[in-house]
Amino acid sequence: MADELRRDFAPPQVDVEEAGRAMEQFARGHSTEGRRVVLVTSGGTKVPLESRTVRFLDNFSSGRRGAASAEYFMQAGYAVIFLHRHRSLFPYNRRYSNQNWLDNLRLVPASGGEEPRLEAELNRLPGIVEVLEDYKRVKETGRMMALEYHTLSDYLHLLLAAARALNPLGSSAMFYLAAAVSDFYIPASEMPEHKIQSSSGPLQITMKMVPKMLSPLVKDWAPKAFVISFKLETDPQILIEKSRKALATYRHQVVVANILDTLRSYVMVVTNTEEAKLSVSDEEERSGIEIEDKIINDLTSRHTNFIEQTSSKQGL
Ligand code: 9Z3
Numbered sequence: 001m002a003d004e005l006r007r008d009f010a011p012p013q014v015d016v017e018e019a020g021r022a023m024e025q026f027a028r029g030h031s032t033e034g035r036r037v038v039l040v041t042s043g044g045t046k047v048p049l050e051s052r053t054v055r056f057l058d059n060f061s062s063g064r065r066g067a068a069s070a071e072y073f074m075q076a077g078y079a080v081i082f083l084h085r086h087r088s089l090f091p092y093n094r095r096y097s098n099q100n101w102l103d104n105l106r107l108v109p110a111s112g113g114e115e116p117r118l119e120a121e122l123n124r125l126p127g128i129v130e131v132l133e134d135y136k137r138v139k140e141t142g143r144m145m146a147l148e149y150h151t152l153s154d155y156l157h158l159l160l161a162a163a164r165a166l167n168p169l170g171s172s173a174m175f176y177l178a179a180a181v182s183d184f185y186i187p188a189s190e191m192p193e194h195k196i197q198s199s200s201g202p203l204q205i206t207m208k209m210v211p212k213m214l215s216p217l218v219k220d221w222a223p224k225a226f227v228i229s230f231k232l233e234t235d236p237q238i239l240i241e242k243s244r245k246a247l248a249t250y251r252h253q254v255v256v257a258n259i260l261d262t263l264r265s266y267v268m269v270v271t272n273t274e275e276a277k278l279s280v281s282d283e284e285e286r287s288g289i290e291i292e293d294k295i296i297n298d299l300t301s302r303h304t305n306f307i308e309q310t311s312s313k314q315g316l
Contacts, residue, residue, distance in 0.1 A: 019161055023161060026079065031169050036169075038079075041176070054196075057184070061180035066088075075296075080144045090146070104121050163221035167225070227254075228256060239257045254270065254299065255269075
């Protein structure tokens, strides 16, 4: 797979070796302190159509699922590697992402020889005190490591590096693959260098399938880890069947299945033996309960069972 990545994709724009070392150190440190470690992937991907890229194929993912989930994982005691698309939503900060910060600040002019000061308009920032406290605590305790990807190539290389870094943790490592990764791409060798000209008429492109990373991840890179993938569909009729198919193909532990229209209020947690429905009612939503809280609650207890089963199988 590493060879395939090198051959078909433009070189990553990030320093993957350095990121790999940092992830290894992060994982080892937290695991030594008895903490479980989860890799959360988050956000969409951009697939370039030209090597001097003007145009690209994108998708709708905002990164909210991943950013919210990272917070709930930390609340549950996990250390989190947050692999997210550049500029997608970020834990804690996500709550105020649609605001213009200049409207939230008040300038207190300089007086009596003192510097001017900035004050926040607290009424425009609901929950900010608690959010800020949580964020600062996470920073001080080094509970989260954030890594950015720009391109699909960055994402694929960093996922491989993350898998290698978490593999030594065995069953106490979790992979929570919520990023919406493109299924299609144009190999580097087939990509036009310059901007595609509209004067050549209607555009026809053929894209290749992106290699399925889940397969080597589960089989070779981190075979003892607890792995969760996501399945997004627009047609509810095919959702469960496709999720079951993914479990049978990749042999990982859980698929979280969601439908585009009901993304924030309803998911199914699908395993080989059951389908658990998780939902947030209108009333719960009004009181600030998020579906990610319920997803993480469910998955962390499944992870506990998984670790226990694995260690009893090994006679520990
Ligand atoms: C998801 O299904 C995520 O829940 C969303 C979250 C991307 C829908 P947002 O970022 O949205 O909160 O705006 N992620 C995975 C979707 C996906 O592409 N899965 C692939 C598939 O369904 C394979 S893993 O085939």
